[in-house]
Amino acid sequence: MADATERLREVVTPEGVPVRFTVALAGDRIGAFALDFLAIGVIVLAIVVPLALLAARGFLESDLILAVAVLAVFLVRTFYFAFFELAWQGQTPGKRRLRIRAVEARGGPLTAEAIIARNLTRELELFLPMAALFAPDALFPGAPVWSRLAATAWMLVFGFLPLFNRDRLRVGDLVAGTVVVRTPDAVLLEDLAVARAKEAIAFTDEQLDVYGVYELQVLEDVLRRRGQPGHDDAVRTVAAKVREKIRWSGESVADERFLDAFYAALRARLERRLLFGKRRADKHDRP
Amino acid sequence: MTVLLKSAAFRAEREGSWRELEGLVVRLEKGGTRALSPAELARLPALYRAALSSLSVARAISLDRNVVEYLESLSGRAYLAVYASRRRLREALGDFFVRRFPRAVRAHAWHVAIAAALLVLGAVTGFALTASDGERFYAFVDPMYAQGRGPASSTASLREVLYGGKKDVAGMLKTFAMFLFQHNARIGIMAFAVGFAGGVPAALLLFSNGLVLGAFAAVYASRGLSLEFFAWVLPHGVTELTAVALCGAAGMALGQALLFPGREERLAGLARRGREAGVVALGAVALFFVAALIEGIFRQLVHSVPVRYAVALGAAGVLFAYLATSGREPSSRGRGHG
Numbered sequence: 203m204a205d206a207t208e209r210l211r212e213v214v215t216p217e218g219v220p221v222r223f224t225v226a227l228a229g230d231r232i233g234a235f236a237l238d239f240l241a242i243g244v245i246v247l248a249i250v251v252p253l254a255l256l257a258a259r260g261f262l263e264s265d266l267i268l269a270v271a272v273l274a275v276f277l278v279r280t281f282y283f284a285f286f287e288l289a290w291q292g293q294t295p296g297k298r299r300l301r302i303r304a305v306e307a308r309g310g311p312l313t314a315e316a317i318i319a320r321n322l323t324r325e326l327e328l329f330l331p332m333a334a335l336f337a338p339d340a341l342f343p344g345a346p347v348w349s350r351l352a353a354t355a356w357m358l359v360f361g362f363l364p365l366f367n368r369d370r371l372r373v374g375d376l377v378a379g380t381v382v383v384r385t386p387d388a389v390l391l392e393d394l395a396v397a398r399a400k401e402a403i404a405f406t407d408e409q410l411d412v413y414g415v416y417e418l419q420v421l422e423d424v425l426r427r428r429g430q431p432g433h434d435d436a437v438r439t440v441a442a443k444v445r446e447k448i449r450w451s452g453e454s455v456a457d458e459r460f461l462d463a464f465y466a467a468l469r470a471r472l473e474r475r476l477l478f479g480k481r482r483a484d485k486h487d488r489p
Numbered sequence: 490m491t492v493l494l495k496s497a498a499f500r501a502e503r504e505g506s507w508r509e510l511e512g513l514v515v516r517l518e519k520g521g522t523r524a525l526s527p528a529e530l531a532r533l534p535a536l537y538r539a540a541l542s543s544l545s546v547a548r549a550i551s552l553d554r555n556v557v558e559y560l561e562s563l564s565g566r567a568y569l570a571v572y573a574s575r576r577r578l579r580e581a582l583g584d585f586f587v588r589r590f591p592r593a594v595r596a597h598a599w600h601v602a603i604a605a606a607l608l609v610l611g612a613v614t615g616f617a618l619t620a621s622d623g624e625r626f627y628a629f630v631d632p633m634y635a636q637g638r639g640p641a642s643s644t645a646s647l648r649e650v651l652y653g654g655k656k657d658v659a660g661m662l663k664t665f666a667m668f669l670f671q672h673n674a675r676i677g678i679m680a681f682a683v684g685f686a687g688g689v690p691a692a693l694l695l696f697s698n699g700l701v702l703g704a705f706a707a708v709y710a711s712r713g714l715s716l717e718f719f720a721w722v723l724p725h726g727v728t729e730l731t732a733v734a735l736c737g738a739a740g741m742a743l744g745q746a747l748l749f750p751g752r753e754e755r756l757a758g759l760a761r762r763g764r765e766a767g768v769v770a771l772g773a774v775a776l777f778f779v780a781a782l783i784e785g786i787f788r789q790l791v792h793s794v795p796v797r798y799a800v801a802l803g804a805a806g807v808l809f810a811y812l813a814t815s816g817r818e819p820s821s822r823g824r825g826h827g
Contacts, residue, residue, distance in 0.1 A: 213568075215541065215564075215568050215572075216572070217538060217541055219541045219542075219544060219545055219564070221541075221544070221561065221564045221565045221568055222561055222565070223565055268667075269667040269785075270667075272667040272668055272671055273667050273670070273671070275671075276670070276671035276674065276675075280674070280675075280678070280774075288578065288581065289578070291569065291573040292569075303569070305569065307760070308757075308760075310572060311572040311573060312573070313764070314581055314585070315589070315764035315765070315767060315768055316760075316764055318764075318767045318768060318771050319763045319764045319766070319767030319768075320767075322678050322681055322682060322767050322770055322771065323681075323682040323685065324682075325675060325678045325679050325682050326679060326682030326683060326685065327682075329675075329679075330679070356686075360685070360686075373682070373685050376685070376756065376759055376760070376763070377685060377743065377759060377760065377763030377764075377766075377767065378760060378763055378764055378767065379756075379757070379759075379760025379761070379763070379764070380760075385566070385569075386561070386562035386563075386565040386566055387562060387566075388555075388558050388559045388561070388562035388563070389559065390504070390507065390508075390511075390555070390556070390559040391555045391559075393497050393500055393553060393556070394553070395494050395496075395497055395553070396494070396497045396501075415552055418552055419552070419554045422553070422554055422555070423554075426555070466494075469494065469496075469552050469553070470494055472552050473494060473495060473496055473550060473551070473552050476549075476550060476552070477495070477550065
């Protein structure tokens with residue numbers, strides 16, 4: 203069920219059909235990054251600790267080991283993201299875990315250039331603000347306090363850029379033209395109008411014209427919750443409301459059967475009108 | 490069933506192909522292309538296009554929200570699976586160094602020229618200022634980087650650094666070269682990234698790097714060690730300074746895209762140029778690595794000044810021949826890219 207706060211991003215496929223993706227939430231992005239950060243830490247330890255042990259036992263020259271360690275740490279830190287995004291089409295282990303991925307914002311395949319560009323800016327987004335916060339002396343030695351504060355605030359803006367735009371784009375996404383979306387995942391359920399509305403109840407057109415598409419889909423949500431707690435109450439309330447609204451005076455039917463039939467009839471009516479180019483958005487949308 | 494729905498009939502007719510596509514996509518997402526048989530791979534694009542057309546139809550005629558959402562998500566997943574670039578890492582690397590990187594550099598010829606000019610300007614300024622007043626050296630050079638070298642050092646100790654090649658010192662310098670590589674590469678990446686701040690910090694970085702070089706040159710020149718100093722700097726410096734200039738150029742290209750978008754939409758232009766500039770910056774990181782190797786190994790082994798110059802010249806020749814010619818299309822040979 204789509205949440206009102208979710209933000210959709212349309213990507214036009216090369217076939218010319220717009221496909222909608224849900225922009226990943228800031229929390230998912232942070233979570234994925236934290237996982238990847240952890241993974242980098244583990245990999246670095248896995249490289250450095252055995253080397254340090256070898257050096258301690260005197261098997262290898264210690265500065266050679268230091269050199270290898272420095273190089274390895276640099277390579278892992280700089281290329282971890284780019285490597286996985288190249289290998290897994292826009293996903294890193296953290297992104298995969300949180301079911302999000304980077305995609306081309308304007309459609310088409312995610313190119314290697316875009317992956318490189320979006321990951322080379324991490325120094326600016328992460329290292330610079332962190333240094334400004336925790337080790338300001340190294341970054342701007344001898345600068346007056348007010349200019350330090352101003353520079354720190356400016357650098358923080360880069361890091362927190364995703365929070366200031368609706369598509370949660372970070373600097374790397376802007377530079378590379380990518381957007382991080384949720385990997386879509388939806389299940390095809392039964393067609394309510396076919397599976398459940400076994401017996402038709404005759405509604406007049408006036409009765410069906412009370413509602414629009416919005417109400418139809420709210421009703422769909424209610425009916426699809428069958429088996430969940432609170433379903434019976436919801437059905438009773440909605441059925442009473444609908445009966446009152448359409449001034450129902452026919453035979454008395456069980457609430458759920460009444461709603462199933464009403465759903466099928468309403469959908470048939472609205473879809474027929476849709477074919478004639480009349481889309482009725484909701485009950486306030488008077489023809 | 491008395492109510493006949495067009496959308497229900499539509500769904501009944503197409504559902505099979507949706508389910509089939511879903512099955513293929515799930516396997517593809519889990520196991521990559523190897524999870525599918527050639528026949529299944531061949532069916533994928535057709536099923537994908539069918540799903541897209543179903544989506545268009547469903548949007549127009551169906552008010553069953555579950556169906557539209559399902560098709561929306563299925564099309565999205567299939568789109569990502571069909572349009573994924575599947576290249577082996579080795580091929581991608583080869584392509585990068587043979588074609589993409591040199592081409593991107595040539596596409597940024599003007600930016601590189603300006604970056605190099607800024608670097609030279611910084612060096613000349615640093616040299617002139619330090620030559621006229623030795624104390625200024627300390628304003629330009631970080632004491633950690635100078636490692637005790639400066640206008641106050643003795644000529645002998647300055648010379649010592651140029652030929653520092655005792656056995657245990659060599660080991661330390663190997664380490665130092667790796668430190669230098671990661672330090673330089675990070676500064677380089679940063680120079681690209683700060684391009685996002687309008688390119689001005691990138692230009693400043695270039696200029697201040699030039700200042701440091703100029704200040705050192707001035708100190709050595711004041712002791713009559715110029716010839717030996719450049720023999721020490723140039724073998725790796727040719728590669729390293731080129732890489733610095735490339736990173737700065739990439740940063741300035743980003744800044745230009747932000748500040749002067751031209752006819753393009755600003756964000757679209759930034760994305761297009763950002764990618765090209767990112768290629769330049771990544772290639773420059775590789776150059777930094779080569780420079781560190783030359784610095785850490787070669788320079789400790791060879792002390793003869795003429796040989797050092799010869800190597801510097803050779804490195805410059807190879808580097809510029811590579812950047813200027815590698816990956817040119819045969820048809821555009823000799824025409825040159827702006």
